Each structure stands twice: as structure tokens, then as C-alpha cells.
Amino acid sequence: MNIADYLAKTLKLLRQARGWSLSRLAEETGVSKAMLGQIERNESSPTVATLWKIATGLNVPFSTFIAPPENETPHAYDPDKQAMVITPIFPWDEKLHFDLFSITLAPGALSESTPHEKGVIEHVIVISGVLDMCIQGQWKTLTSGQGVRFAGDEAHAYRNSSAQTALFHSLIHYSTEKAASAPAAGGEKPPL
Structure with missing residues (x-):
């Protein structure tokens, strides 16, 4: 199963496990019912921003949707020219409540x-x-070796105004309440 298939299947399973319709999922995530249906049918690839909205609305870690199928490198990217490519270094850690990308x-x-x-x-x-x-x-400019910590529950943005690709690591630390709805060890999804 490729990443797109995995994303489609995972979204549908999480929605159905909650007993939600596509309309309810749209209300909870702020993503249109049409787009959610296209993602579930693997007819559309969501942007990183859309995928974050879905993860937030479902109250699951971002890596839930890009956990690697066997023998495939996981990633999420913006379909338009792959402006942003996200690859998990350490997907969801149940004990420590974080993703590292x-x-x-x-x-x-x-x-x-x-x-x-x-x-x-x-x-x-x-x-x-x-x-x-x-x-x-x-706006704050960071160069190689610099870092910043901030509340991810507020709107924020990333911009590369240079002529070179920027590479950075992002550690997302979830509150302990996230544990109840996060993927179980071994990448399996809990019955939600």
C-alpha cells in the first residue's frame, strides 16, 4: 500500500470508528465535505495545511496519516511543486507524546x-x-543551528524567502490528552 492509499484508508477508518458522516467530519475539521470525500477515495492529495486541519479535528497526531507502510519512505507534501515535504524521523511516540519531522x-x-x-x-x-x-x-528569521519553541495551538507560518531550500526539524509535543486517541504502538490505530 502506498502513502496515498494509506492516508485514504486511515482517514476513512478514523471517521467510521467515531460513527461520523463526512458532514460531521467537515464540521470538526473545517475541511469541505467534498474534499474529505476525495481524500477518502484517494482522488485528491491534501496539502500539509489541510492534513493538519484533519489531524486536529480528529484529535490525532499528524504522523497518523503518514506512518510508513512497509518498505516505503513516508512523507507528506504540498502537491503544488512539492513546496513543503515532511518526513517523519520519529512518528508518534505513545509514552512521550511527540512526533519529530x-x-x-x-x-x-x-x-x-x-x-x-x-x-x-x-x-x-x-x-x-x-x-x-x-x-x-x-516574523523571525532563523539560520542553520538556530531554533525556536512556541505554542502550536496558535496560527503560525513558515516561509523560505531565500534562493536555497531550507531544511529544518520540527518536534510536535502534544498534550497528554492526545494519548487517548493516538495510534497504538506498532502503528496500529486504536478503536475510536
């Missing part, structure tokens, strides 16, 4: 993130290149 942001790319679920703390560390971050309405 390696993210590349193409030159000139901007990714705006809606607030994640309450209590999420995000840590961003630039590995190479230059990354601009908008946190609490203020």
Missing part, C-alpha cells in the same frame, strides 16, 4: 498553519538554509 521548504515557499489542538508545543530547529517563522504575528 524533517521538513524541507522550497525557495520562495510559504506554508501557513492553522492552530493545532490545545496544548501543542512546537520546537523548530533549522538544519540548513534560512527559515522565516511567523509566531504571534511577528
Whole structure:
């Protein structure tokens, strides 16, 4: 099963496990019913921002949707020119309540993130290149080796205004309430 198939199947399973219709899922996530249906049928690839909205609305870690099928490198990306590519380094950790991602942001790319679920703390560390971050309405420039920690439950944005690809790591620390709805050890999804 490829990543797109995995995403489609996982979304449908999580929705059905809750007994939700596509309309209810749309209400909870802020993503249109039509788009959710297309994702479930594997007719459309969501943007990173859309995938975050879905994970937040379902109250599951982001990596739930990009956990690797056997022998395949997981990733999520914005379909338009792969402006942002996200690869899990350490997917959801049940004991420590975090995901750790390696993210590349193409030159000139901007990714705006809606607030994640309450209590999420995000840590961003630039590995190479230059990354601009908008946190609490203020832009801050980070270069290789610099990092920032902020409340991920507020709107924030990532921008690469340089001519080189930016590479950074993002550790998403979820509140302990996340544990009840997170994937079980071994990548299996709990019955929700």
C-alpha cells in the first residue's frame, strides 16, 4: 500500500470508528465535505495545511496519516511543486507524546498553519538554509543551528524567502490528552 492509499484508508477508518458522516467530519475539521470525500477515495492529495486541519479535528497526531507502510519512505507534501515535504524521523511516540519531522521548504515557499489542538508545543530547529517563522504575528528569521519553541495551538507560518531550500526539524509535543486517541504502538490505530 502506498502513502496515498494509506492516508485514504486511515482517514476513512478514523471517521467510521467515531460513527461520523463526512458532514460531521467537515464540521470538526473545517475541511469541505467534498474534499474529505476525495481524500477518502484517494482522488485528491491534501496539502500539509489541510492534513493538519484533519489531524486536529480528529484529535490525532499528524504522523497518523503518514506512518510508513512497509518498505516505503513516508512523507507528506504540498502537491503544488512539492513546496513543503515532511518526513517523519520519529512518528508518534505513545509514552512521550511527540512526533519529530524533517521538513524541507522550497525557495520562495510559504506554508501557513492553522492552530493545532490545545496544548501543542512546537520546537523548530533549522538544519540548513534560512527559515522565516511567523509566531504571534511577528516574523523571525532563523539560520542553520538556530531554533525556536512556541505554542502550536496558535496560527503560525513558515516561509523560505531565500534562493536555497531550507531544511529544518520540527518536534510536535502534544498534550497528554492526545494519548487517548493516538495510534497504538506498532502503528496500529486504536478503536475510536
